[in-house]
Amino acid sequence: MPLELRSFRPADETALLTICLQTGDAGKDASKTFRSPTLLGEYFATPYAAYDPTLCLMLTDESGPCGYVLGAVDTAAFVQWFNTEWLPRLQAQHAGAILRMDTPDTWLYELIKRPAKVPACAADYPAHLHIDLLPRAQGRGWGRRMIEAWLGMAGQRGARGFHLGVSPANAGALAFYHRLGLQPLDAQPGVVFLGGRLPWGQMNRPQRERA
Numbered sequence: 001m002p003l004e005l006r007s008f009r010p011a012d013e014t015a016l017l018t019i020c021l022q023t024g025d026a027g028k029d030a031s032k033t034f035r036s037p038t039l040l041g042e043y044f045a046t047p048y049a050a051y052d053p054t055l056c057l058m059l060t061d062e063s064g065p066c067g068y069v070l071g072a073v074d075t076a077a078f079v080q081w082f083n084t085e086w087l088p089r090l091q092a093q094h095a096g097a098i099l100r101m102d103t104p105d106t107w108l109y110e111l112i113k114r115p116a117k118v119p120a121c122a123a124d125y126p127a128h129l130h131i132d133l134l135p136r137a138q139g140r141g142w143g144r145r146m147i148e149a150w151l152g153m154a155g156q157r158g159a160r161g162f163h164l165g166v167s168p169a170n171a172g173a174l175a176f177y178h179r180l181g182l183q184p185l186d187a188q189p190g191v192v193f194l195g196g197r198l199p200w201g202q203m204n205r206p207q208r209e210r211a
């Protein structure tokens with residue numbers, strides 16, 4: 001069965017958690033880094049499928065889901081929903097672990113302690129997205145196709161720009177985004193923000209790639 005990009009289905013929720021964890025250490029498998037096998041994905045993946053499943057696309061092959069791209073068109077509205085509807089449940093579920101602050105996943109428990117913030121770049125680049133592919137699906141052009149599909153949907157819904165955050169340690173993702181023509185927007189400790197204007201198209205790509 002060839003790889004296929006399709007809409008999210010409720011049965012994909014576990015795959016979102018798994019894929020997020022298996023790509024969660026600057027693009028590499030983070031299964032050994034996190035005490036919780038679900039918390040990373042419960043913060044960075046499944047809330048998007050709950051908030052707006054129509055903006056969640058799944059890449060699948062004969063073994064099942066092997067990638068996703070998901071996000072929100074209006075980051076400020078998403079963060080407000082996340083902080084009021086999603087985060088309290090996450091805090092309650094992981095309250096016991098929050099008390100133990102002695103492991104490499106401490107930053108994630110710190111993160112869920114307080115409300116998420118809207119990055120400054122969201123004012124001009126209001127949509128945001130996350131993309132993760134398992135190693136077996138990487139390097140075959142699907143990452144590019146998936147981002148372009150997602151940006152097409154975001155543009156059709158009226159977003160005038162988008163951003164995403166990436167770890168400065170994730171050299172592969174940085175090279176990928178640079179190749180696609182994303183521009184640096186902002187940086188904070190531990191995260192670089194990249195993005196671009198919408199609608200996304202030929203003019204956004206690096207000069208050498210244009211037809």
Ligand SMILES: CC(C)(COP(=O)(O)OP(=O)(O)OC[C@H]1O[C@@H](n2cnc3c(N)ncnc32)[C@H](O)[C@@H]1OP(=O)(O)O)[C@@H](O)C(=O)NCCC(=O)NCCS
Nearest residue numbers: 023027132133138139140141142143144172173175176179
């Ligand atoms: C980063 C990621 C989304 C890229 O998707 P992909 O399917 O592997 O990338 P593609 O095959 O679509 O590559 C598109 C272009 O980027 C380039 N590219 C992709 N990965 C690259 C890398 N590691 N180094 C240099 N260039 C790279 C490709 O050469 C290709 O260029 P071309 O179109 O001119 O041939 C995917 O590898 C991934 O999910 N990695 C692990 C999780 C992760 O890091 N997610 C991002 C978190 S911010």
